[in-house]
Each structure stands twice: as structure tokens, then as C-alpha cells.
Amino acid sequence: MSRRSGRDGAPLTAWVVLTGLLVVPVLVLGGWWAVARADNPTRAAAQVEAVVVPVTHSDVRAETGVTIKLGDAPGRAATTSAAGTVTSAPRVGAALDNGVEVLRVDDRPVRAMVSAAPPWRALAVGDSGPDVARLQEFLTTLGLYEGPVDGKFGPAVRRAVEQFNVEAGLGRAVAGFDPATVVWVGPTPTTVAEALVTEGTAVAPGVPVLSGPARHDAVVVLEPQGGIATSGDFGGAATLTVGAATVAYAPGSGSVDDAAAVEAVRAALAPATEGTARVAADQAREVAVVPASALVQGADGTLCVYGSPDEPPVEVAPVGGGVGSVQLGPDLPLTEVVSNPGRVGLETPCGS
Structure with a gap:
């Protein structure tokens, strides 16, 4: 009986094996198809919702570190804010005081301005601040303004500026400085x-046009490459602090010349003759503050922020920053930004 059972079981075993070979692939393929048709939980988890945060505004004071040393400072370089072609160059030996013609650009006179700090913005009716007061003092020395030096650009300043602009070759009815x-x-x-320029030289804002005589017994301020403006908006006036001494400093001038200020810095550095200092703007500036993660850089180098993933980007230019945040101009036309644009789908690429 045992040999018979073995013979009868052989066909059964073959059928089992054959059935397995046919059914298992079907089950595997069926399972793969079911999984492929089902929602992928991993893929779903990878989708991130846009996190939108408010834009905040703050008043900040630009500040940076500089290296200083006592000694002779090179002649102060005077730069132009004009753009065009020099048609009459500065004359070596010329004495420059308020209103004296320095050079001509596109045949228009550009005149010397003597003040505690340089003009750093265009001014018009309604503006106010220390730079307006310096403009009032300048116009007073030219005999064009007789009002109070109150730092307010009002009708009397406008009339004086209009006359100045006529003399500057800008024509009549130009009421802004x-x-x-x-x-x-x-x-x-x-x-x-x-x-530093000759007739025919093409100039642009920031180009040095002349240098004055070397200054002896000064505090030489070594500003960073590209000037102190690369570190923030310092406006036209700042302070330089070393130890317990704080003295006035004109951004971009590269030195402190006032005898009392030099002695104060000398005492703060003693016995050394060089060291480090902090330069801080006199006037705070309003900025818009967004998370650093909100910035997106386009393929062309453009920086953008987004109000929402489906809105077009807004191009921005940072003016400063802190830990985890970026400061933008106060005119940012958004009240909120996407703080995680790199992890959400954006309708319009930055720089497109």
C-alpha cells in the first residue's frame, strides 16, 4: 500500500507546484497594481503647506566695525553724484568754498558744498531732517535763503532751491534739490x-573727481571694501566710537580731522596708535523685516519674496539683516510673506 500511495501522490504534488507557479505571480502583480492605485502616504506627507507670516517694520540704526589709526591721512577725495561727461575739469590749486564751481558735467556747473556731512538724498517740499538743515545753511551762505535753519523743506526753501537750480543750468520750475x-x-x-578727471571723462555717481591736500595728525578710518555704505544706510552723518570716546564722523570721508576729536581718540587708544572702532549712523531708518528663509534667489541672481505661492514674486534688495532675518526697504508692497517658499509649489519662478 505504501508504494501505491507514493504513486498516487506524485500527480497531486505536480499540480500543487504548477498551481503555485501560476497563482503567485498573479497575486504579486495584483498587489503591485493595488498599491500603485492607492494614495501614496509618503508622497502625501512630502507636500508642505505654505507658511505665511506677517512683515514687520522697525527703526534700525546702521552700525559696523572699522579699523582706525593715528597719523597722516591722504587728501580727502571728493566724489560727484552727477552722471555724464566732464566738459570742464577741476583746476589744481583752486580754493573751494560754498558755491564755487568745481567742474562741469554735460556743460552744467557742479558747485562745491561745505557742510558737516554730505547730501545723501534728493530733497523736496515736505522733507525734514538734519540734511535739510545743512541744505538751508548752504543756501544761506549763497544768499538765496533767509529763513530759519529748522530742518524743514518749506515754501521758502523751495524758492531758494528753484533759483539755485536755474544757476545750475536745470532751468526754471525745478523745485527739488x-x-x-x-x-x-x-x-x-x-x-x-x-x-582726478579730465575733459571727456565719463562720470557716474560715486566717482572721485578731485582730492584735497593731505591731512596731518588725523584719525584715519579704513572703511570696508566698497565703502561704509556696503554695511548699511548711514545717511550723511554718523559717530565713531573707540573705548570711551565718541566723535562725529562723516561716512565715506575716511578720516576725522577735528583737533579735539583726534585728541579724544588718541587718549582712548593710548598707548597704541591704531585699533578698532564702531561707526553708527546718527539717524535710524525704517526697514521691513522678513525671515531669511523667505528669500528666493532666481537663476539670474535676483532675490524675491512671495506674498503667497500663487502670486508673482516681488524683487527685493536687502539693506541689512540679523539672526535669521533680513531687512528690506520700507516700501515693500507686502504685509505678509511665505516663509518656506523652497518647500512649496510656486506659480511664478523668481527672476522670470
Whole structure:
């Protein structure tokens, strides 16, 4: 009986094996199809909702570190805010005081301005601040303004500026002050020691046009590459602090010349003759603050923020920053931004 059972079981075993070979692939394929048709929980989890946060506004004071040393400072370089072609160059030996013609750009005179700090913005009716007060003092020395030096650009200042602009070759009815019409030569009158441009030179805002005589016994301020403006908006006036000494400093001037200020810095550095200092803007500026993660850089280098994933981007230019945040201009046309744009689908790429 045992041999018979073995013979009868052989066909059964073959059928079992054959059935397994046919059924298992079907089950595997069926399972794969079912999984493929079902929602993928991993993929669903990878989708991130946009996190929208409010834009905040704050008043900040630009500040940066600089290296200073006592000694002779090179002649102060005076820069122009005008753009065009020099048609009359500065004359070596010329004494420069308020209103004296320094050079001509596109045949329009650009005149010297002597003040505690340089003009740093265009001014018009309604503006106010220390720079307006310096403009009032400038116009007073030219005999164009007789009102109070109150830092307010009112009708009397407007009339004086209009007359100044006529003399600057801008024509009548130009009621705003343009820094391109002057060259700031420093807090005191100076003499042209070297002309840095000649007739035919193309100039643009920030181009040095002349240098004054070397300054002896000064505090030389070594600003960062590109000037102190690369570290923030310092406006036209700042302070320099080293130890317990704080003295006035004109951003971009590269030195402190006032005898009392030099002695104060010398005492703070003693016995050393060089060291580090902090430069801080006199006037705070309003900025819009967003998370650093809100910025997106386009393929062309453009920086953008988004109000929502389906809105077009807004191009921005940072003016400062802190820990985890970026400061933008106060005119940012958004009240909130997407703080995680790199993890959500954006309708319009930055820089497109």
C-alpha cells in the first residue's frame, strides 16, 4: 500500500507546484497594481503647506566695525553724484568754498558744498531732517535763503532751491534739490591738490573727481571694501566710537580731522596708535523685516519674496539683516510673506 500511495501522490504534488507557479505571480502583480492605485502616504506627507507670516517694520540704526589709526591721512577725495561727461575739469590749486564751481558735467556747473556731512538724498517740499538743515545753511551762505535753519523743506526753501537750480543750468520750475548739482568737499573749505578727471571723462555717481591736500595728525578710518555704505544706510552723518570716546564722523570721508576729536581718540587708544572702532549712523531708518528663509534667489541672481505661492514674486534688495532675518526697504508692497517658499509649489519662478 505504501508504494501505491507514493504513486498516487506524485500527480497531486505536480499540480500543487504548477498551481503555485501560476497563482503567485498573479497575486504579486495584483498587489503591485493595488498599491500603485492607492494614495501614496509618503508622497502625501512630502507636500508642505505654505507658511505665511506677517512683515514687520522697525527703526534700525546702521552700525559696523572699522579699523582706525593715528597719523597722516591722504587728501580727502571728493566724489560727484552727477552722471555724464566732464566738459570742464577741476583746476589744481583752486580754493573751494560754498558755491564755487568745481567742474562741469554735460556743460552744467557742479558747485562745491561745505557742510558737516554730505547730501545723501534728493530733497523736496515736505522733507525734514538734519540734511535739510545743512541744505538751508548752504543756501544761506549763497544768499538765496533767509529763513530759519529748522530742518524743514518749506515754501521758502523751495524758492531758494528753484533759483539755485536755474544757476545750475536745470532751468526754471525745478523745485527739488538734486545732490548731483554739488560736490561735497568736506566740513571746511579746501584746495584742489589733484584733479582726478579730465575733459571727456565719463562720470557716474560715486566717482572721485578731485582730492584735497593731505591731512596731518588725523584719525584715519579704513572703511570696508566698497565703502561704509556696503554695511548699511548711514545717511550723511554718523559717530565713531573707540573705548570711551565718541566723535562725529562723516561716512565715506575716511578720516576725522577735528583737533579735539583726534585728541579724544588718541587718549582712548593710548598707548597704541591704531585699533578698532564702531561707526553708527546718527539717524535710524525704517526697514521691513522678513525671515531669511523667505528669500528666493532666481537663476539670474535676483532675490524675491512671495506674498503667497500663487502670486508673482516681488524683487527685493536687502539693506541689512540679523539672526535669521533680513531687512528690506520700507516700501515693500507686502504685509505678509511665505516663509518656506523652497518647500512649496510656486506659480511664478523668481527672476522670470
